[in-house]
Amino acid sequence: MKVAVMGYGTVGSGVVEVIDTHSDIIKKRTGGDSLEVAHILDLRDFPGDSHEALFTKDFNDILNDEEVKVVAETMGGVEPAFTFTSKLLAAGKSVVTSNKELVAQKGLELLELAEENGVNYLFEASVGGGIPIIRPMSQCLAANNIEGVAGILNGTTNFILTKMIEDDMDFSDALKLAQDNGYAEKDPTADIEGFDACRKVCILASLAFGKHVYPNQVATEGITNITLEDVSYIHSMNGVIKLLGQIKYISDDKIAAFVSPAVVWHGSQLASVNDVFNAILVRGDAVGDVCFYGPGAGKLPTASAVVADMVDAAKHVERKKIFGWGAGSEDYVVDYKSEIEMPFYVRAKAQESKIKGTFTAIRFLNRIGQPSDEVAFITDKMTENKLMQKLEGIDVINVIKVTNY
Amino acid sequence: MKVAVMGYGTVGSGVVEVIDTHSDIIKKRTGGDSLEVAHILDLRDFPGDSHEALFTKDFNDILNDEEVKVVAETMGGVEPAFTFTSKLLAAGKSVVTSNKELVAQKGLELLELAEENGVNYLFEASVGGGIPIIRPMSQCLAANNIEGVAGILNGTTNFILTKMIEDDMDFSDALKLAQDNGYAEKDPTADIEGFDACRKVCILASLAFGKHVYPNQVATEGITNITLEDVSYIHSMNGVIKLLGQIKYISDDKIAAFVSPAVVWHGSQLASVNDVFNAILVRGDAVGDVCFYGPGAGKLPTASAVVADMVDAAKHVERKKIFGWGAGSEDYVVDYKSEIEMPFYVRAKAQESKIKGTFTAIRFLNRIGQPSDEVAFITDKMTENKLMQKLEGIDVINVIKVTNY
Numbered sequence: 001m002k003v004a005v006m007g008y009g010t011v012g013s014g015v016v017e018v019i020d021t022h023s024d025i026i027k028k029r030t031g032g033d034s035l036e037v038a039h040i041l042d043l044r045d046f047p048g049d050s051h052e053a054l055f056t057k058d059f060n061d062i063l064n065d066e067e068v069k070v071v072a073e074t075m076g077g078v079e080p081a082f083t084f085t086s087k088l089l090a091a092g093k094s095v096v097t098s099n100k101e102l103v104a105q106k107g108l109e110l111l112e113l114a115e116e117n118g119v120n121y122l123f124e125a126s127v128g129g130g131i132p133i134i135r136p137m138s139q140c141l142a143a144n145n146i147e148g149v150a151g152i153l154n155g156t157t158n159f160i161l162t163k164m165i166e167d168d169m170d171f172s173d174a175l176k177l178a179q180d181n182g183y184a185e186k187d188p189t190a191d192i193e194g195f196d197a198c199r200k201v202c203i204l205a206s207l208a209f210g211k212h213v214y215p216n217q218v219a220t221e222g223i224t225n226i227t228l229e230d231v232s233y234i235h236s237m238n239g240v241i242k243l244l245g246q247i248k249y250i251s252d253d254k255i256a257a258f259v260s261p262a263v264v265w266h267g268s269q270l271a272s273v274n275d276v277f278n279a280i281l282v283r284g285d286a287v288g289d290v291c292f293y294g295p296g297a298g299k300l301p302t303a304s305a306v307v308a309d310m311v312d313a314a315k316h317v318e319r320k321k322i323f324g325w326g327a328g329s330e331d332y333v334v335d336y337k338s339e340i341e342m343p344f345y346v347r348a349k350a351q352e353s354k355i356k357g358t359f360t361a362i363r364f365l366n367r368i369g370q371p372s373d374e375v376a377f378i379t380d381k382m383t384e385n386k387l388m389q390k391l392e393g394i395d396v397i398n399v400i401k402v403t404n405y
Numbered sequence: 406m407k408v409a410v411m412g413y414g415t416v417g418s419g420v421v422e423v424i425d426t427h428s429d430i431i432k433k434r435t436g437g438d439s440l441e442v443a444h445i446l447d448l449r450d451f452p453g454d455s456h457e458a459l460f461t462k463d464f465n466d467i468l469n470d471e472e473v474k475v476v477a478e479t480m481g482g483v484e485p486a487f488t489f490t491s492k493l494l495a496a497g498k499s500v501v502t503s504n505k506e507l508v509a510q511k512g513l514e515l516l517e518l519a520e521e522n523g524v525n526y527l528f529e530a531s532v533g534g535g536i537p538i539i540r541p542m543s544q545c546l547a548a549n550n551i552e553g554v555a556g557i558l559n560g561t562t563n564f565i566l567t568k569m570i571e572d573d574m575d576f577s578d579a580l581k582l583a584q585d586n587g588y589a590e591k592d593p594t595a596d597i598e599g600f601d602a603c604r605k606v607c608i609l610a611s612l613a614f615g616k617h618v619y620p621n622q623v624a625t626e627g628i629t630n631i632t633l634e635d636v637s638y639i640h641s642m643n644g645v646i647k648l649l650g651q652i653k654y655i656s657d658d659k660i661a662a663f664v665s666p667a668v669v670w671h672g673s674q675l676a677s678v679n680d681v682f683n684a685i686l687v688r689g690d691a692v693g694d695v696c697f698y699g700p701g702a703g704k705l706p707t708a709s710a711v712v713a714d715m716v717d718a719a720k721h722v723e724r725k726k727i728f729g730w731g732a733g734s735e736d737y738v739v740d741y742k743s744e745i746e747m748p749f750y751v752r753a754k755a756q757e758s759k760i761k762g763t764f765t766a767i768r769f770l771n772r773i774g775q776p777s778d779e780v781a782f783i784t785d786k787m788t789e790n791k792l793m794q795k796l797e798g799i800d801v802i803n804v805i806k807v808t809n810y
Contacts, residue, residue, distance in 0.1 A: 018548050018691055019548075022548050022549070022550065022691070024550075025547070025548065025549070025550055026547070026548060028615060028729050029543075029547040029548075029727075029729060031727045031729075124545060130689075130691070130692035130693065130695060131695055132537075132541035132544075132545030132546065132695065135540060135541065135544060135545055136537035136540065136541055136545075138434075139434075139537075139540060139713065139716075139717060140529060140537030140540055140541075140710065140713050141537065141709070141713065142430070142431070142434040142712070142713040142716045142717070143423050143424075143427050143430065143431060143434075143708075143709040143710075143711075143712035143713045143715075143716060144427070144430070144709050144713075145427065145429075145430055210433060267679075269677065269698055271677075272674065272676075272677045274672075284535075284709065286423055286427070286535070286705040286706065286708065286709035287535035287699065287700065287705070287706045287709045287710070288535065288699065288700050288703075288705075288706055289699060289700075290535060290536055290537065290697070290698065290699030290700075291696075291697075291698040291699065292695070292696075292697060292698075293674050293695065293696040293697075293698065294692065294693065294694060294695030294696065295692065295693050295694075295695075298693075300691040300692070300693075301691065301692045301693055303548075303691065304546070304548040304549050304689065304691035304692045305545065305548075305692070307547070307548035308544065308545050308546065308547040308548045308549075310548075311547045311548060312544060312547070315727070322434070322436045322720070324433050324434060324436075
């Protein structure tokens with residue numbers, strides 16, 4: 001079957017490579033059909049590339065090729081990816097993508113368009129890179145009411161935090177190392193401020209609970225405020241700090257969804273996820289906790305997930321996948337700060353006696369080199385708003401959520 | 406849609422319970438259809454059960470009910486499950502199962518029969534209980550050549566080993582605790598001798614590489630020889646002992662597959678899998694390592710996987726799943742003892758000097774209370790046959806494989 005690839009960056013070139021090098025297994029999985037790349041869309045030139053003859057700068061070459069039934073969109077960004085994808089679906093072609101920004105912003109519209117036209121829009125590679133998560137969530141856990149999801153969804157920040165935790169490296173040195181290793185972009189904002197994790201939370205929340213959640217509905221906090229002092233206090237109680245996306249079911253009309261650093265205690269499957277790896281934990285009412293672990297990014301892992309979707313789309317040209325992903329609403333995602341109770345880690349310039357007068361049932365933490373006027377402690381479960389009230393008049397240095405995953 | 410359940414034991418009654426309690430989410434996932442249990446087959450009586458009117462002792466009540474399109478087989482054992490399943494598939498009904506023994510012995514025949522009759526035979530619940538693994542392996546990783554699979558596939562033995570490692574409990578006390586907690590049967594042979602894990606290895610190997618592997622082809626060793634002394638030596642090097650099923654690709658015509666205790670080093674995702682939890686690690690050439698973690702058994706987790714397959718079968722009555730699972734052959738699974746090189750843990754009554762004369766590049770381990778005439782060490786990579794040659798004349802107490810997962 002003829003296919004096309006739009007965007008020849010890291011993932012797109014990986015897709016072409018995986019199709020080239022895995023024709024045997026692809027044929028086996030489709031039941032005999034192979035994938036043949038007929039067009040590669042990119043505005044750049046790739047002189048000397050072995051696929052030079054396939055390149056085009058004109059999207060219409062793909063749109064108008066009636067033999068092309070499946071297209072991989074690995075361009076990233078909302079436009080022109082959205083326009084191109086819409087036109088392809090309307091023309092009866094299935095589209096598979098690794099573009100989390102587009103799925104998070106326009107997933108609902110594109111899924112509806114795919115359904116109207118009897119084709120598929122698949123996006124396994126948009127969350128967790130090569131980790132199977134979209135299909136397991138929508139199919140394997142079909143007989144569960146999902147209670148919550150928590151994930152380490154961004155490899156760059158997990159690498160930085162791992163270096164801080166294991167090698168005592170401070171944030172800026174760890175960031176620089178991530179950049180030197182090619183794990184972080186020159187402008188690392190989308191990673192370290194949590195925007196990338198936020199998009200993945202939107203996709204997971206939409207899938208888990210069937211209503212579209214948009215990035216601007218998800219309160220998002222990055223890791224730039226995390227210091228080695230926090231790491232050290234939390235380590236003293238056998239915990240680690242991870243950037244987590246968390247989603248909690250409240251009712252059919254209300255969920256909470258937020259991205260933030262969070263304390264994860266030893267014993268959680270999320271605690272041992274290090275370096276650039278990702279993991280997604282899904283809590284179902286029947287199955288309990290299941291966890292999916294693997295490389296969350298990278299050329300070949302992500303490309304292999306895109307190609308697996310292409311195989312699926314090729315195998316089932318006539319059949320639509322049902323994701324049960326409907327419209328959301330403005331008040332669907334609650335203000336977690338007033339609705340969700342959890343324990344918090346607090347570090348402050350204060351004496352223990354002062355804290356004990358304000359909080360009940362807290363545990364104090366220690367670190368080597370702790371100044372005599374500094375305290376760190378874990379609070380009881382409460383809402384973040386209530387915590388902030390209690391902390392009024394206290395010279396707070398840092399506050400980090402504690403997760404129950 | 407009308408469905409039936411055969412076998413009202415732990416899993417079967419869980420299936421009925423999940424269908425009863427999850428009708429909303431099931432309707433959502435099927436796209437509007439609900440599952441209605443029309444018959445429950447069991448030779449026992451369940452007086453007072455709320456589904457009493459649905460019970461039958463006559464298999465033909467299910468076979469001859471033309472409205473029943475999907476049947477859950479949760480009887481366990483090869484017969485009469487095999488005969489019943491064959492008749493149902495031949496009659497154009499899809500069958501889903503949690504019966505690992507049947508799938509491991511007769512999977513190929515039943516899949517072929519399903520294909521001939523244009524129906525599905527699904528078995529997500531047969532490996533890893535509630536953990537999604539069959540579908541991710543056959544679909545999500547479709548663009549990978551799988552290099553190997555390693556899994557903690559039996560919750561009972563993992564519970565026993567966890568108690569030995571974390572609570573210093575000896576094997577027989579840990580087994581008794583497992584029995585008291587309902588994790589182990591009165592006759593625990595199938596668990597502690599590795600037979601249960603062996604069946605799951607057969608299913609995973611058949612799926613991963615497309616040729617049926619039978620239980621008698623998989624060398625299987627249980628955990629009854631593991632002692633607290635071994636646990637202690639291995640702990641000193643930051644390792645743990647797990648009962649692993651391991652599968653390794655050698656060529657399209659040859660694989661290795663075996664079940665045995667194995668040393669897993671700290672840092673592996675398998676090392677932190679404790680208690681009755683299971684985990685399956687799949688190594689693909691494009692994706693790298695992905696790992697699936699969750700409850701490997703239990704009424705509702707396993708039942709939820711069965712019901713998810715029922716939803717899938719109900720949604721796609723007309724469509725066959727392609728697993729690419731073909732015939733195997735007698736010499737397909739090699740003798741791993743002569744073909745696979747790995748390091749080993751060895752404990753012996755001997756002096757270090759004697760060991761140093763026989764092995765190169767070894768690391769000695771220590772434990773508290775170690776007798777002066779006892780040594781424990783990790784060997785270089787070699788085949789098990791070569792190891793046994795080298796150990797001739799040495800008074801060996803125990804040998805445990807070291808895994809590279």
